[in-house]
Amino acid sequence: MTRNADLFKIARGIIPGGVNSPARSFNAVGGAPKFIARAHGAHLWDEEGVKYVDYVGSWGPMLLGHCAPQVTEAISEQLRRGVSFGAPCEVELKVALVIRELMPSVELVRMVNSGTEACMSAIRVARAFTKRDKVIKFEGCYHGHADFFLSKAGSGLATLGEPSSAGVPAHVAATTLNARFNDVASVEKIFAGNAGEVAAVIVEPVVGNMGVVLPADDFLKRLQEICTANGALLIFDEVMTGFRVARGGAQERFDVKPDLTTLGKIVGGGLPVGAYGGRKDVMEMVAPLGPVYQAGTLSGNPLAMTAGFAQLEQIAMNYRQIFPQLERMGALLEDQVMQHARARSYPVTYARCGSMATLFFTKEVVKSWEEASRCDTRSFTKYFWSLMKDGIYMPPSQYEAFFMSTMHTEEIVMHTAEKMRRALDSVFSEGHFRNK
Numbered sequence: 001m002t003r004n005a006d007l008f009k010i011a012r013g014i015i016p017g018g019v020n021s022p023a024r025s026f027n028a029v030g031g032a033p034k035f036i037a038r039a040h041g042a043h044l045w046d047e048e049g050v051k052y053v054d055y056v057g058s059w060g061p062m063l064l065g066h067c068a069p070q071v072t073e074a075i076s077e078q079l080r081r082g083v084s085f086g087a088p089c090e091v092e093l094k095v096a097l098v099i100r101e102l103m104p105s106v107e108l109v110r111m112v113n114s115g116t117e118a119c120m121s122a123i124r125v126a127r128a129f130t131k132r133d134k135v136i137k138f139e140g141c142y143h144g145h146a147d148f149f150l151s152k153a154g155s156g157l158a159t160l161g162e163p164s165s166a167g168v169p170a171h172v173a174a175t176t177l178n179a180r181f182n183d184v185a186s187v188e189k190i191f192a193g194n195a196g197e198v199a200a201v202i203v204e205p206v207v208g209n210m211g212v213v214l215p216a217d218d219f220l221k222r223l224q225e226i227c228t229a230n231g232a233l234l235i236f237d238e239v240m241t242g243f244r245v246a247r248g249g250a251q252e253r254f255d256v257k258p259d260l261t262t263l264g265k266i267v268g269g270g271l272p273v274g275a276y277g278g279r280k281d282v283m284e285m286v287a288p289l290g291p292v293y294q295a296g297t298l299s300g301n302p303l304a305m306t307a308g309f310a311q312l313e314q315i316a317m318n319y320r321q322i323f324p325q326l327e328r329m330g331a332l333l334e335d336q337v338m339q340h341a342r343a344r345s346y347p348v349t350y351a352r353c354g355s356m357a358t359l360f361f362t363k364e365v366v367k368s369w370e371e372a373s374r375c376d377t378r379s380f381t382k383y384f385w386s387l388m389k390d391g392i393y394m395p396p397s398q399y400e401a402f403f404m405s406t407m408h409t410e411e412i413v414m415h416t417a418e419k420m421r422r423a424l425d426s427v428f429s430e431g432h433f434r435n436k
């Protein structure tokens, strides 16, 4: 057996499915996940010494690439001063202040340990503030694994949600109502059927968790108007898009100011950090100031805060270089791949927002989960393994975004484009076009 297969065998005997988060299992594409030994810049090395160009970036956090010197140095310095105190420390303020500088809608902010915690807590605050229980989310969006988010559309949209995971009580899933992304009418219909009961609408302003799906013109603005008209709060889940699609996240890029924002991923510089914040009058509900209980032993610990601050500080100082560069490299890869795909009429579409993108194996423009769910995942699997063989490490599922960092140079991108073209040729060469 290879070393990787050995490790995976041991892992499966001691960890459920051999992984500590299902997204990193290779269940959707078959085979064993690669055990990674180290990472640097835009690259990963697995336990067998094979080098890959990394387009997962730890699922989003590594905006500056792996082992960015400013982040690494700050962490090692803090290590010697202690990693957690369970008492306030100055670097918490630095993180909070830089978040507000980059994202002015966040007037008060509370640090937590994951995106899941951030979203779960934001909903609790919204429910307390509005004194209402129901929440609207969109099919295909992901907001972490709290019970009430593991809800899918029941029989037909605009009905009460049904659990999408075992272990979630039906009455909990039913407090979540599922609308269709980019479909304003589906949201209005739910509000009409639940007058005075909806606490909040939570949305990934650019969806990353069904693959990348962009908001249609004015969709986000319309959501804000509908929320205001109905006395509900608008929550942007920017765990993925925050400091990724623009300096100030999707709310800057699309010029919409949510009531609350949830953050994670980039905000921790690769360490486990989440945050939620927004309107001062709403965030004043949080304990010890207000009646909403939310706590965390390791929340705001100095090690994680130091890593997060080091990365956010780079963004605050260098955003004029960082975001145009990410945009340029994102566009270059798209053009290099799609010119080829279009010339050969391959049935694929490329969805991209700056440095996050998905190549969908469908001809349709993906506007919501309805189109995404019709992708040809068999072709995706073939494409994925072709890239893996060629040293390009992509997310092991059609329904994920891939990410670039500032370490993805033009040379790396051109090399990747060549391999992606080759992977597409191998998928579609045998004339087995599935016209999906």
Ligand SMILES: *Cc1c(COP(=O)(O)O)cnc(C)c1O
Binding pocket: 113, 114, 115, 116, 117, 119, 142, 143, 144, 145, 204, 208, 209, 237, 238, 239, 240, 264, 265, 274
């Ligand atoms: C990753 C993600 C989460 C969950 O964050 P965790 O840190 O994995 O708990 C929530 N919302 C969105 C949009 C995400 O991309």
